[in-house]
Amino acid sequence: MSQDLATLIDKRVRTIPDYPKPGVEFKDITPLLADPAAFRAVVDGVRERYDAESVDAVVGIEARGFILAAPIAYAMGAGFVPIRKSGKLPARTLDATYDLEYGTETMEMHADGVSPGDRVLIVDDVLATGGTAEAAVRLVRAAGGTVVGLSVLMELGFLNGRQRLTDVEPYALTVA
Structure with a gap:
């Protein structure tokens, strides 16, 4: 990870x-998305990390993960697969329930979104806390895919989310 990119994101x-809700510090990425150079640098940074x-x-997690994952998939010449909150996808789905720092959620992926043997990057x-990422890994594997990476814009290190991901090494462009 480039220190310049981390500083730009920060x-x-x-x-x-x-x-x-009270006690949660929400990380608003919309100023980064509005800056064409910063947005391009993020997409290029992830693409460069996983090019090999x-x-x-590329699986994107609803909703802000979609914004990052779709252009990363395009830049990598890969398909884009959404993971959404329960009840939002029209075809047969696989589901996973997980804990958030402020509640419980269920998310789904189309059962045919990832084919057996597909090499998948989760974004x-x-x-x-790692619950969302862990559930996404479970969904990709349930469909028969191989998780080759998990990339996030920002890791909230004080919440120790990477500890839940015992066999996937997260790649964070910056740590807060």
């Missing part, structure tokens, strides 16, 4: 206290 992500992995599909905006 300058463009703002913290919103007590959102969505022969990625077939999200923030790694917090």
Whole structure:
């Protein structure tokens, strides 16, 4: 990870206290997304990190993970597969329930979104407690895919989320 890229991200992500509920410090990535050079640097940084992995599909986690994963998939010549909250996908799905720092959630992926043997990169905006990332790994594997990486824009290191990911090494562009 480039220190310049980490600094750029840190300058463009703002913290919103007590959102969505008291005690949570929400990381708002919209200023980064609005800056074309910063957005391009993030996409290029992830693409460069995983270029040698022969990625077939990039999985993006709803909702902000979509914003990052789709252009990364395009840049890598890979397909894009969404993981969404329960009830949002129209075809047959696989599901996984997980704990967040402020509740419990279930997310789904189309059962045919990842084919057996596909090499998959999972992308999200923030790694917090690790529950969302862990559930995404379970979904990809349930479909028969191989997780070649997990990339996040920002890791909230104080929440120790990477400890839940025992066999996948997260790649964070910056750590807060």
